Amino acid sequence: xxxxxxxxxxxxxxxxxxxxxxxxxxxxxxxxxxxxxxxxxxxxxxxxxxxxxxxxxxxxxxxxxxxxxxxxxxxxxxxxxxxxxxxxxxxxxxxxxxxxxxxxxxxxxxxxxxxxxxxxxxxxxxxxxxxxxxxxxxxxxxxxxxxxxxxxxxxxxxxxxxxxxxxxxxxxxxxxxxxxxxxxxxxxxxxxxxxxxxxxxxxxxxxxxxxxxxxxxxxxxxxxxxxxxxxxxxxxxxxxxxxxxxxxxxxxxxxxxxxxxxxxxxxxxxxxxxxxxxxxxxxxxxxxxxxxxxxxxxxxxxxxxxxxxxxxxxxxxxxxxxxxxxxxxxxxxxxxxxxxxxxxxxxxxxxxxxxxxxxxxxxxxxxxxxxxxxxxxxxxx
Amino acid sequence: xxxxxxxxxxxxxxxxxxxxxxxxxxxxxxxxxxxxxxxxxxxxxxxxxxxxxxxxxxxxxxxxxxxxxxxxxxxxxxxxxxxxxxxxxxxxxxxxxxxxxxxxxxxxxxxxxxxxxxxxxxxxxxxxxxxxxxxxxxxxxxxxxxxxxxxxxxxxxxxxxxxxxxxxxxxxxxxxxxxxxxxxxxxxxxxxxxxxxxxxxxxxxxxxxxxxxxxxxxxxxxxxxxxxxxxxxxxxxxxxxxxxxxxxxxxxxxxxxxxxxxxxxxxxxxxxxxxxxxxxxxxxxxxxxxxxxxxxxxxxxxxxxxxxxxxxxxxxxxxxxxxxxxxxxxxxxxxxxxxxxxxxxxxxxxxxxxxxxxxxxxxxxxxxxxxxxxxxxxxxxxxxxxxxxxxxxxxxxxxxxxxxxxxxxxxxxxxx
Numbered sequence: 001x002x003x004x005x006x007x008x009x010x011x012x013x014x015x016x017x018x019x020x021x022x023x024x025x026x027x028x029x030x031x032x033x034x035x036x037x038x039x040x041x042x043x044x045x046x047x048x049x050x051x052x053x054x055x056x057x058x059x060x061x062x063x064x065x066x067x068x069x070x071x072x073x074x075x076x077x078x079x080x081x082x083x084x085x086x087x088x089x090x091x092x093x094x095x096x097x098x099x100x101x102x103x104x105x106x107x108x109x110x111x112x113x114x115x116x117x118x119x120x121x122x123x124x125x126x127x128x129x130x131x132x133x134x135x136x137x138x139x140x141x142x143x144x145x146x147x148x149x150x151x152x153x154x155x156x157x158x159x160x161x162x163x164x165x166x167x168x169x170x171x172x173x174x175x176x177x178x179x180x181x182x183x184x185x186x187x188x189x190x191x192x193x194x195x196x197x198x199x200x201x202x203x204x205x206x207x208x209x210x211x212x213x214x215x216x217x218x219x220x221x222x223x224x225x226x227x228x229x230x231x232x233x234x235x236x237x238x239x240x241x242x243x244x245x246x247x248x249x250x251x252x253x254x255x256x257x258x259x260x261x262x263x264x265x266x267x268x269x270x271x272x273x274x275x276x277x278x279x280x281x282x283x284x285x286x287x288x289x290x291x292x293x294x295x296x297x298x299x300x301x302x303x304x305x306x307x308x309x310x311x312x313x314x315x316x317x318x319x320x321x322x323x324x325x326x327x328x329x330x331x332x333x334x335x336x337x338x339x340x341x342x343x344x345x346x347x348x349x350x351x352x353x354x355x356x357x358x359x360x361x362x363x364x365x366x367x368x369x370x371x372x373x374x375x376x377x378x379x380x381x
Numbered sequence: 382x383x384x385x386x387x388x389x390x391x392x393x394x395x396x397x398x399x400x401x402x403x404x405x406x407x408x409x410x411x412x413x414x415x416x417x418x419x420x421x422x423x424x425x426x427x428x429x430x431x432x433x434x435x436x437x438x439x440x441x442x443x444x445x446x447x448x449x450x451x452x453x454x455x456x457x458x459x460x461x462x463x464x465x466x467x468x469x470x471x472x473x474x475x476x477x478x479x480x481x482x483x484x485x486x487x488x489x490x491x492x493x494x495x496x497x498x499x500x501x502x503x504x505x506x507x508x509x510x511x512x513x514x515x516x517x518x519x520x521x522x523x524x525x526x527x528x529x530x531x532x533x534x535x536x537x538x539x540x541x542x543x544x545x546x547x548x549x550x551x552x553x554x555x556x557x558x559x560x561x562x563x564x565x566x567x568x569x570x571x572x573x574x575x576x577x578x579x580x581x582x583x584x585x586x587x588x589x590x591x592x593x594x595x596x597x598x599x600x601x602x603x604x605x606x607x608x609x610x611x612x613x614x615x616x617x618x619x620x621x622x623x624x625x626x627x628x629x630x631x632x633x634x635x636x637x638x639x640x641x642x643x644x645x646x647x648x649x650x651x652x653x654x655x656x657x658x659x660x661x662x663x664x665x666x667x668x669x670x671x672x673x674x675x676x677x678x679x680x681x682x683x684x685x686x687x688x689x690x691x692x693x694x695x696x697x698x699x700x701x702x703x704x705x706x707x708x709x710x711x712x713x714x715x716x717x718x719x720x721x722x723x724x725x726x727x728x729x730x731x732x733x734x735x736x737x738x739x740x741x742x743x744x745x746x747x748x749x750x751x752x753x754x755x756x757x758x759x760x761x762x763x764x765x766x767x768x769x770x771x772x773x774x775x776x777x778x779x780x781x782x783x784x785x786x787x788x789x790x791x792x793x794x795x796x797x
Contacts (some may be wrong), residue, residue, distance in 0.1 A: 009465040018562035022590065022626050054560075061623050147467075147572045177435065203616065210474050213435050323566035 006043070009051040014281075016040040021061045029092045029284075030060035032218075038087060041238030047084045049141050051077030056085055072096060072285050075205045077145030079138065079272045079280050093277075093284055097342040106278040106288050109345035110258065112251040115235035119355040121244025121295065125361045127333065130240035131253045131293040131350065133280045134233035137264060138271040141209045142282045143232060149213035151230055157227045161263035161351055162218040169256055171220035172228075192217055193232050207232060207282070224249075225256050233281050233290075234372035235260075244295065246357075250350050276340060287342045293350045294337025296322050299368040302360055303332055307377060314380045315341055315356035336360070352381060408509070421491075423460045429453040434474045442697075443473035446504040460497045462554045469498060472618035479614070480500030485509060485698050488618045490558030492551065492685045492693050495700075506697055507692075510755040513701075520691035520701050523758035524671060526664040532767045534657025538774050540746065541710045543653035544763065545668045546703040547646035547694045549685040554599030555695045556620045556645060561627070566671070568627040574676035575631050575640065582669055584633035586642075589625035605630055607644050620645060620695075637662075638669050646694050659708065659770075661764050691755060701755025706766045709735055712773060713745035714780035720788050724776070727791040728769035729753055749773065765792060 011019055023031040034057065046052045060073025074092065076082055082089055090102045100237050121129070136142060137157065140150050161174050174183055187193035196211045197203055219226040228236040237260070239253035261271055272280035278288040302308055303319075312319055318333040322327045329335075334359055338349040363373045433452050436444040447470065448610055455466045473486025485505065489495055495502050503515055513520075533563055534542070549555060550570055553563045572586050587596055600606035609624045632639040641649040650673070652666035674684060685693035691701035715721055733748040751766045769792075776786040 007558075010463050010561065014560065014562035018565060019560060021561060021623060057621060063622070147427060147432050148434060149427035152431065153427075177438075202623075208475070209471060210434065211619075213474075 008046055008050075008054070011054070012044055012214075016043070021057070023061070025064050026060070027065035028060050028063070028071045028072070028093050030073030030088070031065070032095065033088060033091045042087050045084050046216050046330055047078050047080040049078050049080070049145065051081055051084075051141070051145050053085060053088070053374050054263070055145065055206075056081060056088070057238055059201055060094050061161070062204040063200055068109060071201060072283055074284065075144045075207075075282050076142055076280070076284070078141040081142075082277060082280065082284075089284060092366055093287065093342070097288070098340070102276070104343065105275050106342055107345045107348075108273070108278055108289070109347040110254045111347065112247075112254040114347045115247060115354065115360070118247035119245050119349070121246060121354070121357055122361050123243045125298045126244030126357065126363060127296040127298065128240065128242050129244060129246040129249045129295050130238065130247075131249055131291065131336055132236060132238040132284055133253075133257070133290040133292075133346075134279070135235040135237060135257070135260075135290075136280050136282070137234045138272050139269050139376055140183070140234065142234070143230065144282060148210050148213055151210070154234050155214045155216065155229055156237060157264065157267060157269060158227070159216070159218075160267075161260055162227055163258055164219075164263060165256070168222060168252065169220050169225055169259065171218055171225070173218040174217055175216040177215070187217060190219075190223055192219055192223075192226055194228055197232070202232060205282075216312070225252060227260075232283070246293070246295065246350065246354050250293070250355075254346070277297065283340065289344075289346045289349055291341065291346050292337050294320075294335055294354045295353070296333055297336055297357055297361065298331075299336075299360060299364050300331050300332025301332060302364045303329065305367065308380045311360070311377060312336075314378050315359070316352050316381045317356050356381075403544070429456045432456065433695045434470070437484070438477050439473070440478040441473050441476070441484040441486030442505045443470050443501070444477075445508065446501055451485050451500050455498055455500060458497055460491050460493040462491045462493070462558060463553070465495055466498055466501070467559065468619070469501075470492060472598070473616060475615055475617040484614060485696055487697065488557050488620075488695050489555055489693070490515050490696070491554045492549070494555075495697075496688060499671070502697060506700065506755070509698055510701070511753065512519050513756040515632065517690045518756065520755055521758040522691060522702070523759075524667040525759040525760060526660070526667040528760045529660050529663055529763055529767060531771055532658070532660030532663065532763075532768060533769075534708065534710075535774055536656050538712070538777060539657035539710050539735065539770065541653065541655050542657055542659040542662045543647060543651065543708070544659075544663050544706040545651040546666075546670070546705075546759075547649050547692070547699055548670070548673075548703075549647045549695075550694050551685045553647070555647070556592065556643060557618045557695060558763070561623050564623070564627040564643050568629065568642055570677060570680070570682055571640070571642050571648055571673075572629070572631070573680065574673055578633070578669070578672060579675045581635055581665070582633050582638055584631060584638070586629055588627075588629040588630040590628075600630060603636055605632055605636075605639055607641055615645060618695075618751060638665055640673075644694070646699070657708065659706070659763070659767055663706070667759070683721045699754055700751075701753075702757070702759045702762060703754060704759050704762055705750050705754075706763045707733075707748055707750030708766075708770055709746055710749055710770060710773065711746050712777050715773060715777045715786070716745055716747065718780070718786070719784070724786075724788050725749070725769075727789050728772060729765060729792050730769045 016039060017034060020036045029366055043053050055077055056074045061073055065071050094100050137154055140146060140154050163173055197208045202208060215230045217228055224239060224241050226238040237257055239249050239256065241249055264270055279290050281287060281290050316339050317336050319340045322330060322333050322335050338353050340349055366373050429452050430449065433449050459465055468490055469487045472488055476484065506515055507513060550567055553559065553567050575586060610621045615621060628643045629639055637652060637654050639651040650670060652662050652669065654662055692703050694700060694703050729752045730749050731752050735746055735748050749770060751762045753762060772789060779786050
């Protein structure tokens with residue numbers, strides 16, 4: 001919370017046992033890692049902006065988790081959280097990101113020309129393509145922690161940057177708090193409007209404070225490039241279009257991001273990034289590329305094949321319903337996207353999606369003809 | 382224990398001293414931490430004007446009272462427990478209004494919030510409590526239930542009677558602000574005291590964390606179980622943190638005296654029974670409260686109270702007596718009369734649905750209770766409720782016989 005760090009000093013008057021949260025019924029990454037000893041060791045630390053251990057873990061304390069899904073259970077309040085609380089966050093990052101070590105380096109590659117193919121996914125099967133990521137602006141604290149003044153500062157900078165874009169990126173910014181009814185309806189119909197978070201994973205982390213102050217949406221006139229300001233991250237950047245031309249989507253994504261970054265750098269506020277963790281975002285699960293690249297694809301036969309989940313796993317892909325992360329598929333149409341975020345580059349992750357989806361569409365076609373697909377099942381990527 | 386409590390006061394002196402010197406939050410943090418850069422930079426970069434909330438679409442007491450000038454003077458102050466103005470008002474910023482009630486829009490984090498931020502709280506208190514001015518008036522406390530007259534209602538109309546209030550333990554932060562250790566300390570102090578109750582008040586404690594399925598079902602059937610708050614008025618005020626740690630319910634064996642621990646206040650104390658014997662309900666209420674107070678005093682603790690504001694609770698709307706005395710009463714004829722609301726207003730009563738504060742009334746049965754909390758004593762408020770409900774029942778009886786009713790003249794606001 002942006003309310004000052006001195007409250008933490010007051011808590012230090014109490015013994016560790018008295019302050020340590022009861023995590024006995026919890027099932028999230030934070031609860032797995034945080035012991036009483038570790039809590040005692042780092043509870044007197046704070047980042048320069050005053051973010052403390054209790055701030056980091058509050059969302060994980062308040063949300064014990066789901067018996068089948070492992071949530072992360074902690075957030076960063078600023079760039080330095082990942083450093084000051086590395087004793088807690090490094091093991092969580094390793095757990096969440098396939099054994100990523102504190103000494104590992106993350107490669108960033110936003111050169112769209114390095115992507116091979118991706119422009120020939122069969123539109124009879126691939127209905128739409130989309131790439132999203134997040135960006136945090138250096139010099140500001142993150143959504144769980146920032147004050148109204150900071151959040152407005154982020155919005156101001158973002159609006160300046162985004163409304164100065166031209167060409168295919170030319171567009172308009174819609175602040176949430178002064179939207180007209182007509183604008184709101186249009187944004188809803190376009191599936192662009194984001195609402196005040198209701199998920200307690202986010203609200204318990206303080207991310208819905210002062211809603212809708214400082215929040216808004218920018219999109220280009222073509223409705224293929226969209227940026228959310230001050231939702232779960234400073235910026236969420238989305239490139240999308242109907243059909244299977246993931247190459248074009250990714251090109252627009254990379255070009256747009258680079259243009260935006262240049263403008264922010266000119267104002268002395270580049271993006272938060274380092275060579276160990278890549279792009280710094282609020283949730284540790286989005287570190288690295290923060291990239292989810294995916295398609296809506298028709299796979300009615302393949303999806304009921306016994307080996308479907310194994311194929312996905314080997315291709316390093318994940319499935320979701322077309323309503324998003326917590327939905328089931330409808331009519332055999334799946335949202336297929338990359339599973340990884342940290343430890344591989346943007347190009348590499350989108351390449352996996354492009355190659356993997358191409359293969360799965362071929363499998364689907366084979367199954368339609370009544371042929372077997374066993375010989376096509378790939379090795380682990 | 383009281384010993385460690387005194388040690389803690391000593392430990393807070395550093396912050397108190399700095400706060401009294403007028404050192405702002407950030408400056409105090411600067412002086413108490415080893416990182417000088419961040420605090421200074423932030424204070425300079427973000428003056429109060431940049432942080433002032435946008436309250437143009439808001440309709441709560443805080444939004445009415447908070448001006449940029451007041452915010453500017455108070456933003457960088459802290460209470461001895463290091464609670465700030467922004468924390469007090471967050472719930473009011475996040476919740477512009479409520480469909481049925483004018484919300485207060487701010488909470489206290491500790492007893493001292495009402496002093497350190499008095500420039501904001503005093504006008505809110507005045508607004509909410511009929512012009513009560515904490516700077517010139519004193520609040521009377523009277524828990525002598527024997528003074529109540531005509532306090533037994535006709536059971537044909539009154540289905541149940543209930544009196545509730547809250548009490549806070551002096552020296553520990555309130556639910557919006559308390560750390561896990563403080564909250565557990567509240568639980569320890571209260572549970573230890575309650576274990577000393579005897580006779581018709583003897584009972585037991587059910588910690589929310591350790592409820593068996595059977596106990597949980599029983600508490601639900603008795604309508605005793607309180608759940609994790611979902612109202613954003615409470616969650617945005619940080620009151621649901623660490624749920625269900627150190628929360629629980631105590632009730633006597635007869636199920637007529639019930640205490641909630643660490644829900645919206647340190648304690649909520651409820652006396653109730655079926656039927657219309659409000660006098661007996663209030664008598665048990667007063668007796669129970671006095672005994673609990675004695676039991677905590679024996680261990681060196683006391684309730685938060687002062688003669689300016691009476692009993693100190695989390696929400697300014699509950700200051701004074703914190704008392705809501707009410708009945709569930711059937712008024713099929715009266716409730717359809719267009720004068721019903723005016724009658725209630727003049728009697729200084731309010732109606733709610735039988736589901737509680739956020740429900741609308743359905744059918745003919747209403748929850749009728751006192752409007753006021755501060756500026757009148759417990760006895761005065763309960764007597765007003767008793768007189769008011771008796772009047773309503775008289776009206777209902779008259780209307781049953783086809784007779785007409787009168788709107789009563791307004792009851793006096795403050796004692797002379």
